[in-house]
Amino acid sequence: MSPSVKVRKESGALWLFFALPALIVYAAFMAVPVINSMRLSFFSGSGYALNNFVGFDNYVKLFSDPETSARFFNAFKNNWEFFGITMLVQNTIGLLFAIILSGKGLKGKGLFRTIIFVPVTLSVLVTGYIWKLILNPQWGALNILLTKVGLGSWALPWLGDPHFALPAITLVSAWQWVGLPTMMFLAGLERIPDELFEAAQIDGAGAWLTFARVKLPLLLPVVGIVSVLTFVGNFNAFDVVYAMEGANGPPAYSTDLMGTFFYRTGIAGQHPVGIPDMGLGAAVATVTFAVLFAGVLLANRLMNSGDVERPRAVEAERGGA
Amino acid sequence: MNKGKSAKIAALAFALSALFAFAAAAQAKVQLTLGSWRADDVAQMTKLLDAFTQTHPNISIKFDPTNPPDYNAALRLQLQSGIGPDLMYARSYDTGVQLFKDGFFADVTDLSGLKKVYSDLARAPWADESGKSFAVPFCAVSHGVYYNVDIFKKLGISVPKTWEDFLADCKKIQDAGITPVANGLADQWDINEVVMMNILPNFIGGPDGRLAYESGKVKFNDAKMVAAFQAMKELAAFCPKGFEALTYNDSNALFVNQKAAMYFDGSWTMASFTDMKFDWSVFAPPPPKGKKGFVTFHPDSGIAMNPATKYPAECKAFLQWLYSDQAAAVVSNTIPTGFFPIASNAAKITDAHADAFLQMTKARPTDVRFVWPKLMSGKPSGYNLLQDGTIAVMTGKKSPQDAADDLQNGLAQWYAPAAAK
Numbered sequence: 001m002s003p004s005v006k007v008r009k010e011s012g013a014l015w016l017f018f019a020l021p022a023l024i025v026y027a028a029f030m031a032v033p034v035i036n037s038m039r040l041s042f043f044s045g046s047g048y049a050l051n052n053f054v055g056f057d058n059y060v061k062l063f064s065d066p067e068t069s070a071r072f073f074n075a076f077k078n079n080w081e082f083f084g085i086t087m088l089v090q091n092t093i094g095l096l097f098a099i100i101l102s103g104k105g106l107k108g109k110g111l112f113r114t115i116i117f118v119p120v121t122l123s124v125l126v127t128g129y130i131w132k133l134i135l136n137p138q139w140g141a142l143n144i145l146l147t148k149v150g151l152g153s154w155a156l157p158w159l160g161d162p163h164f165a166l167p168a169i170t171l172v173s174a175w176q177w178v179g180l181p182t183m184m185f186l187a188g189l190e191r192i193p194d195e196l197f198e199a200a201q202i203d204g205a206g207a208w209l210t211f212a213r214v215k216l217p218l219l220l221p222v223v224g225i226v227s228v229l230t231f232v233g234n235f236n237a238f239d240v241v242y243a244m245e246g247a248n249g250p251p252a253y254s255t256d257l258m259g260t261f262f263y264r265t266g267i268a269g270q271h272p273v274g275i276p277d278m279g280l281g282a283a284v285a286t287v288t289f290a291v292l293f294a295g296v297l298l299a300n301r302l303m304n305s306g307d308v309e310r311p312r313a314v315e316a317e318r319g320g321a
Numbered sequence: 322m323n324k325g326k327s328a329k330i331a332a333l334a335f336a337l338s339a340l341f342a343f344a345a346a347a348q349a350k351v352q353l354t355l356g357s358w359r360a361d362d363v364a365q366m367t368k369l370l371d372a373f374t375q376t377h378p379n380i381s382i383k384f385d386p387t388n389p390p391d392y393n394a395a396l397r398l399q400l401q402s403g404i405g406p407d408l409m410y411a412r413s414y415d416t417g418v419q420l421f422k423d424g425f426f427a428d429v430t431d432l433s434g435l436k437k438v439y440s441d442l443a444r445a446p447w448a449d450e451s452g453k454s455f456a457v458p459f460c461a462v463s464h465g466v467y468y469n470v471d472i473f474k475k476l477g478i479s480v481p482k483t484w485e486d487f488l489a490d491c492k493k494i495q496d497a498g499i500t501p502v503a504n505g506l507a508d509q510w511d512i513n514e515v516v517m518m519n520i521l522p523n524f525i526g527g528p529d530g531r532l533a534y535e536s537g538k539v540k541f542n543d544a545k546m547v548a549a550f551q552a553m554k555e556l557a558a559f560c561p562k563g564f565e566a567l568t569y570n571d572s573n574a575l576f577v578n579q580k581a582a583m584y585f586d587g588s589w590t591m592a593s594f595t596d597m598k599f600d601w602s603v604f605a606p607p608p609p610k611g612k613k614g615f616v617t618f619h620p621d622s623g624i625a626m627n628p629a630t631k632y633p634a635e636c637k638a639f640l641q642w643l644y645s646d647q648a649a650a651v652v653s654n655t656i657p658t659g660f661f662p663i664a665s666n667a668a669k670i671t672d673a674h675a676d677a678f679l680q681m682t683k684a685r686p687t688d689v690r691f692v693w694p695k696l697m698s699g700k701p702s703g704y705n706l707l708q709d710g711t712i713a714v715m716t717g718k719k720s721p722q723d724a725a726d727d728l729q730n731g732l733a734q735w736y737a738p739a740a741a742k
Contacts, residue, residue, distance in 0.1 A: 138567065
């Protein structure tokens, strides 16, 4: 009796010992900077000389100054649009790819899987630049193609039109990242036992019914995780806009996201001549953090509040991943 | 005994050589750094700084540029944390004045000869309200319209004298199936700085016109400003297909590949127009009929000194050398093509195209870029208002009158003369 208790006690201390290095690294490079950035949001000044305590002034300015708040809410709204289109296009196509790839009897699965995943491994600056060339109104491949097939009137300056610029950028981002949800859905699908499909087949379910009643319910935990990852990724996005449009989110701020707005406010100033306000920038970062935190919390709640099967499935997903 | 003697000699030699080493160290070379936003100019600036070291063997200067859009922020950060360069490029007007007021630029008003070489007007962009200089004026940039001489000849077009002629020429070029004007909107700053502010002095009447706005005598939405926005709207019809999404580099490529006949840009671009397959030149933007023409000749960079430098005497020696008569020829011909020395003792520019640019400023009075002297540093900045207004007018989102009204209303939020009744 007593030796086993002793072992248990030791393993408890051991747990802390093994976690300590990661904890220190996490605290030094994640927790401390985040908390420090929150602290800075209560100060004004520039550069390292942020020593003027101003209370909630930065937040008041962010939400009530006409110029600043207009930019902030515009970026916030654009970010939801960015997220919405990404969910709709990237994750739906990802699911479709996963279902096709998991189908029995498909030849060259490995090849397709690689093709779909390759863009994920490229730098956003590279893919952004390539797509900028493809979408160029003068010599871009897309408009030349449209003109050749007699759709010349559809050959628009995509990245220069406030209505199309953000959707265009979102689609480029979706093109690049679709490999990630595909792989996650594929992993989820391959973990579903074959007996379930056999049973469904015996019950007379077709492809659609099998998908709707068997695959999708069992994939819901993965859908939840993919959504959370997309949400976090999209509200931190900066690079794709910077690469394809610039830090000001042109045309007419139609591609301005929280990331580009933060970069301009806190780090670089309005390009090319603005002077950054680091305190205000820290406030933007803190608000973004709060949005992400609330979103992830809500998603977690939703994922855990389903029927009894679902949490177990989540556990299984975690174990399997 | 023999052994002892040689040991003594060796010891003496050692002591002597140590002494020499010490003396050499006392004469050690000082190395200064020169911060800049001109990352493209490393080769030319190194040449210029080497020429200085030849006359001052104990001082060498390292050119240490930053990515242009990040320069202002990065420099301020460096200065605040005490790791700023000894010497640095200083922006003209407000951006520079702010750093001077914060104590990051040394007062150089009393450098000997400064006032002799630079007129009050030449020093003004790098001086505060009381006339104290915080940087030695270094170079200016000019603006104009590049044009393809071959295309002009082929279509029988001569350089337009008035804005109306210019539009008629544009029409002729367009009818011949060539894009008249290469400029686009995607990068934003270029349509603002090298097109709108390039033609603006012609519409508002040069420096006197600008001063009338700045002093509050006229409002920023008067008929002249509306006419300038109207001109930008007219210009949009002659820009390339899809100009809304064309970048600064795209425009340059259109002109270089002879797809566009004209290209509004600054003098600095001519450095990229070497080995062209066609004959090109430049003309000053034409004024509307019956108005006087101006050229936007903009004070671009001064060189300031860090008050916290360890080597103030050496820094001053460099600044004084920069505008000395001995250095004038070197400076004029090593500063990058398309940048012009401001010093009154500057030598003649030898590059033919650069000289063509300079001749425009001799033929016409000049003014600086409209928003620089007074309208930059408030919120919303006059720079952004002019830029957003110009783009909105060119894309048909705003009327010229609305764009001018928005400029006036935006400035009235913080610029007292604009707000006054």
